[in-house]
Amino acid sequence: AQTVTQSQPEMSVQEAETVTLSCTYDTSENNYYLFWYKQPPSRQMILVIRQEAYKQQNATENRFSVNFQKAAKSFSLKISDSQLGDTAMYFCAFMEYGNKLVFGAGTILRVKS
Amino acid sequence: DTEVTQTPKHLVMGMTNKKSLKCEQHMGHRAMYWYKQKAKKPPELMFVYSYEKLSINESVPSRFSPECPNSSLLNLHLHALQPEDSALYLCASSPPDRENTQYFGPGTRLTVL
Numbered sequence: 001a002q003t004v005t006q007s008q009p010e011m012s013v014q015e016a017e018t019v020t021l022s023c024t025y026d027t028s029e030n031n032y033y034l035f036w037y038k039q040p041p042s043r044q045m046i047l048v049i050r051q052e053a054y055k056q057q058n059a060t061e062n063r064f065s066v067n068f069q070k071a072a073k074s075f076s077l078k079i080s081d082s083q084l085g086d087t088a089m090y091f092c093a094f095m096e097y098g099n100k101l102v103f104g105a106g107t108i109l110r111v112k113s
Numbered sequence: 114d115t116e117v118t119q120t121p122k123h124l125v126m127g128m129t130n131k132k133s134l135k136c137e138q139h140m141g142h143r144a145m146y147w148y149k150q151k152a153k154k155p156p157e158l159m160f161v162y163s164y165e166k167l168s169i170n171e172s173v174p175s176r177f178s179p180e181c182p183n184s185s186l187l188n189l190h191l192h193a194l195q196p197e198d199s200a201l202y203l204c205a206s207s208p209p210d211r212e213n214t215q216y217f218g219p220g221t222r223l224t225v226l
Contacts, residue, residue: 033213043201045156045217091155095213099144099169103155 002027004094006104013082014112020067021077021107023092030054033095034068034075039106040088048090051075082111116140117218119204125224128194134221136187136204144207145187146215147179149200156203162187194225 003026013019025034036048051059051068058066063080079086092104117138126132136145144163148156161169162181176198178190187204201222205215 035214037217042219043222044219045203045205047214047216050214089153099146099161099163099207099212099215100158101156101215106153106155108153 002094002096002102004092004102004104006090006092006107008107009105010108010110012110012112013079015082015084017082018078018080019082019109021079021090021092021109023075023077023104025073025075025092025094025102027073027094027096029096032097034066035093035095035101036064036066036075036077037091037093037103038086038088039091040085045091049077079109084111084113087111117204117206117216119202119218119221121221122219123222123224125226126191126194127226128196130194131190131192133191134189134202134204134223136189136206136218137185138206138218139185140206140208141184142206142208142216143184144212145181146205146207147187147189148203148205148217150203150220151200160189191223194223196225199223199225 005024032053034051038046038048049061065078067076089106091106094102120135147159150156159173160179165181176193180188201220203220204218
């Protein structure tokens with residue numbers, strides 16, 4: 001079975017600094033998709049970034065970028081110039097096939113002023 | 114546009130009540146999902162509808178009954194729930210050109226007394 005591991009239950013960062021959230025996953029497949037979702041206290045689950053495993057280039061969305069290491073099965077999220085609004089629970093998720101997302105346990109990120 | 118709407122935002126019900134949760138999207142998405150999320154935990158998949166047909170049921174108790182009356186609407190009928198069913202219920206959908214990507218609604222906070 002596919003698993004997603006987020007080893008950092010909680011993290012803090014100062015406003016304007018950079019923070020990296022870790023995620024590893026386990027699969028025997030070659031084609032799959034990886035995601036980072038953000039869930040602020042308002043509870044809406046928001047798609048932050050998406051990576052297709054067959055693409056070697058790391059995905060970026062404004063201040064958010066990933067470091068995708070396929071051989072190591074690692075998919076970390078870097079948030080640059082952290083803002084107070086980035087405070088949220090961040091979930092790493094994996095999809096192999098069949099519409100089933102597998103989520104990690106989540107990392108609570110607190111941005112401090 | 115990736116807007117998924119859910120009503121109501123909050124629902125309190127007794128164990129003998131019958132209620133329904135509603136999810137709507139008008140983006141032509143053909144896959145829709147129900148998730149259950151407990152506090153500080155990742156979402157757990159309950160049901161998947163693909164082209165208005167139930168394609169995945171994750172062994173959910175029969176007191177939860179999904180319905181997809183048309184391509185824009187997904188309901189979750191609730192009957193004889195237990196207090197442990199109290200949770201955030203999230204709906205998601207996937208566009209036809211990105212079936213591997215799920216966009217979430219804001220959720221319904223359900224409390225069962």
